[in-house]
Amino acid sequence: MPTTPATLDRFLTPSHQALWADVDAFAQEEVLPLVERMESAPSRVDRKTARLMASRRWFGVTVPTAFGGMQAGHVAKTILIHRLARVSGAAAAILQASLIPVAALLHYGNDDQHAAVLPSVADGSLLMSIAVTEPDQGGHIGGMTTSAQWDGKAWVLSGTKAHVGNSHLAHQHVVVARTAAPGTRTSQAMTAFLVGADQKGVHVHRYASKLGLHGFSYGLITFDRVRIPPQNILGEVGQGFDIAQSSSILYGRPNLAAVSLGLHEAAVALTTQHVSDRPRYKGAVADLGVVRDRLGRMSARAIMARILAYHAVDMLDRGLPCDMELIAAKAIGHELAAEAGQDAMELHGANALTQEHPIERVWRDMQTTYAPAGTGEVQRIRLAQNLLHEHHHPSEETDHTQWSTRLAHLTRHARADPAPAL
Ligand SMILES: Cc1cc2nc3c(=O)[nH]c(=O)nc-3n(C[C@H](O)[C@H](O)[C@H](O)COP(=O)(O)OP(=O)(O)OC[C@H]3O[C@@H](n4cnc5c(N)ncnc54)[C@H](O)[C@@H]3O)c2cc1C
Structure with missing residues (x-):
């Protein structure tokens, strides 16, 4: 079954x-x-x-x-x-x-x-890891200062990347760096490089604990004049922006929607259990009308988040244009989870604040899905731009086609056992 x-x-x-x-x-x-x-x-x-x-x-x-x-x-x-x-x-x-x-x-x-x-x-x-974010520029890729210069024999990479997922585990980093002269359009100013974690000049900083995701590393890496042979360029020189953006939309967004969904469901399950087990008057906390109202809302949100997350990746498997669905699944998936997290914390009462209750860990972990693969603001800006059929910086954009369409020949997944089409 x-x-x-x-x-x-x-x-x-x-x-x-x-x-x-x-x-x-x-x-x-x-x-x-x-x-x-x-x-x-x-x-x-x-x-x-x-x-x-x-x-x-x-x-x-x-x-x-x-x-x-x-x-x-x-x-x-x-x-x-x-x-x-x-x-x-x-x-x-x-x-x-x-x-x-x-x-x-x-x-x-x-x-x-x-x-x-x-x-x-x-x-x-x-x-592998992907290193795009920088300590000062954050999610503003166009502002990055990490750069690589061609010295006649190799590219020489210098700069610091922050919050790199799997910073301490990865054997190879995809590093996006500025390679063009000032004044070059952002969309053509970066290049992506394959960089070995054991290469001379790659320095992974000591890991400092963060609010959530204990055990996972998302730390700081400095590249100090790391020499990269031309065969380690990913794509073409000048394609780094496209590479960072497309992998973030086609994989980053749905991946984060899936993390949010799992944490969201954990919060709902823990809360249902807690209010059912906790005695109150002649029954349990779950018998109270106001508590049931909140549980009902939690249930509805979890159903919505599930549909959003899976609908978007199903479209990707089918080769359909779905950038907006992937972006919405990430943005709304986090919002729905965060709302459930707040309900869950409050319905656990003071017990939510101790590490003996897993809801405390789940809530902390939920805070980590807002920033990666674009913050909520960034997602909503992209959704609004699409709605308005315009781009905030038209001079920096050349191709408005969705990544799911441009790369459909590579992302489409032919199913051995197709599900009925929607
Ligand atoms: C768990 C985790 C894993 C991560 N993994 C990776 C990884 O593997 N590789 C990697 O390169 N990075 C990674 N990141 C970094 C992540 O991509 C950045 O956190 C994100 O791009 C935002 O950057 P920032 O956090 O510095 O915030 P900032 O960009 O400094 O933003 C600060 C605030 O300003 C708002 N803001 C910024 N720009 C605008 C704008 N134009 N309009 C409106 N509001 C704006 C933001 O929404 C936010 O609220 C990870 C982060 C986390 C938490």
Whole structure:
């Protein structure tokens, strides 16, 4: 019997259902026992969780089978991240962060790069990161100061990147740096490079603990005159902006929607349990009308978030234009989860404030899904621009076609067992 919710029947094939059961069992049996250890040492970077997922080959969920990957598509990717996040936001973050640079490599890498790197991604022996954000410029890619100059033999990369997901685990970084002269349009001013974590001049700073996702690392990396051979350019010189943006929209947004969804469902489940178990008068807190009203709203929000997250990636698998659905799923998915988180905290009362109750960890982890792959403001600006058929900086944009359309030939996932079309 499938354990998947009927809400998602339209999106899930029998192989998706089997994957769902598989990741649920893995999360319970292998990840849950590690959560306490991760929480007890917030500045320690957990390596075991990544190793366990690597042994399942999940880092290659969208890598073609020709390279040893699962070639399972975007709905399958969402299942992995969503179901892990129900048990551990950190485990889901480790997986999701490594898959965004995989998108960059899949979509822009050449045959030699694919042959050299993808088999190791698929078997889990090589973890990747993508380093775009900078300490001062934050999400403003056009303002980045990390740069690479050609010295006649190699590109020489210098600068500092912040909040790099899997900063301390990755063996290879996709680094986006400025390569053009001042005055060049932002859309052509950056280049993406494949940089080995063990290369001379790559310095990963000591990890400082953060509010949530204990066990996951999203830290600071400095590149000090790192020499990069021309064959390690991803795509073309000047394509870095496209690479950062497309991988963030096609993989980053849905990945974060899946993390939010898992945390959201965890908050609903924990709260339902808590108010049902907590005695009040002749029954339980759950018997009170006002509490049921809040639970009802929590249930409705969770159903909406589930549909949003899966509908968007189903469209991506089908090769349909869906940038706006992916962006909305990320933005609204976080908002719905945050609202549920607030209800959950309040319905746990003072108990929510102690680390003995898992809701405290779930709430902290929920705070970490606002900024990555674009903050709420950035998502809403893009949605509004699309609605208004205009761009805020028309001079910086050349092609207004959605990434899901431009890269559909690479992202479309032919299903072995198609679900009925919507
Ligand atoms: C868990 C986690 C994982 C991450 N992983 C990665 C990663 O793997 N690689 C990577 O490169 N980065 C990563 N990031 C960084 C993430 O991409 C940035 O946090 C994000 O781009 C925003 O940058 P910032 O946090 O510095 O905020 P800022 O860009 O400084 O924004 C601050 C505030 O100003 C608002 N704002 C900024 N610009 C505008 C605007 N134009 N209009 C309206 N409002 C605006 C923002 O919405 C926000 O509220 C990660 C972050 C987190 C928390």
